[in-house]
Amino acid sequence: MNLILLLSKHSWDIWTKTSGTWINIFTVAIGTAIGLILSDRLPKKMQQIITQAIGLITIWIGLSMANSMTEVRAGQIDGAILGLVTIVTGGILGEWLQIEERLAAVGDWLKRRFRGKGLFTQGFVASSLLFCVGPMTLIGCLNNGLTGDNTLLTLKATMDGIVSVALANIYGIGVGFSILVLLVYQGGLSLAAGLLANAISDPANDPHIFLITGVGGLMIIGIGFNLLEVVKIRVASFLPAIALAPIVYRLAINFIT
Numbered sequence: 001m002n003l004i005l006l007l008s009k010h011s012w013d014i015w016t017k018t019s020g021t022w023i024n025i026f027t028v029a030i031g032t033a034i035g036l037i038l039s040d041r042l043p044k045k046m047q048q049i050i051t052q053a054i055g056l057i058t059i060w061i062g063l064s065m066a067n068s069m070t071e072v073r074a075g076q077i078d079g080a081i082l083g084l085v086t087i088v089t090g091g092i093l094g095e096w097l098q099i100e101e102r103l104a105a106v107g108d109w110l111k112r113r114f115r116g117k118g119l120f121t122q123g124f125v126a127s128s129l130l131f132c133v134g135p136m137t138l139i140g141c142l143n144n145g146l147t148g149d150n151t152l153l154t155l156k157a158t159m160d161g162i163v164s165v166a167l168a169n170i171y172g173i174g175v176g177f178s179i180l181v182l183l184v185y186q187g188g189l190s191l192a193a194g195l196l197a198n199a200i201s202d203p204a205n206d207p208h209i210f211l212i213t214g215v216g217g218l219m220i221i222g223i224g225f226n227l228l229e230v231v232k233i234r235v236a237s238f239l240p241a242i243a244l245a246p247i248v249y250r251l252a253i254n255f256i257t
Helices: 002-039 044-071 079-097 099-113 120-132 135-147 151-171 178-196 207-228 240-256
Strands: none
Touching (some): 002 151, 044 079, 079 099, 079 207, 079 240, 120 151, 120 178, 135 178, 135 207
16 A cells, blocks of 8 residues: 555656646647648648748747857856857767767658658657757756746747647658657656756756857757758757756866856
């Protein structure tokens, strides 16, 4: 009896800490389904204008996020310099690790496994990055994992659900498979948040988070450019910069300033 109660309490704790992620998965799944239903009903020109609209708003979101670097300063070193060092180093590491190719390979495998068509891989990669990179993801996961508060992730889930309608209309069912990345990355981050409780007491005002947000914003801008087909930016290769941002900040504080 005690074992059952213990397991039940443990399961409830996991649900409480990851509830925002499950809501996010649900909204993306519903949004993808709606987008697929609409895909055969919209002319090519309308699909193109929707893509351009998403691209423009994505760039705006990215610029807003990138502006967070102005809130960061390590002694005499400006946040923009820290961001430059972080994203260049992260990009080099990402190319060395071939992250772009590996993520695309996952998308291609899923495409073959579930008989996806057309732009399956592009949709999987673009939506996975768009839904997982950003301050709402990071801070929302910290809040959900530390206190059980899923308010921020619920707001993010609503936005992701709306965007997934348009993305699924453009790229197809590959967008829906981004829920696998949401489950692993966002859910895992929420569960791990308890380990970060002592390191990040106030995530909304922490300079490490500001730098991570700024670097993530640059990546979001890259996704916007890709949607507009202005230039092909290998956004996934910059993913290591997210993990390197707090390290670069600490090094600047401890050894340079």
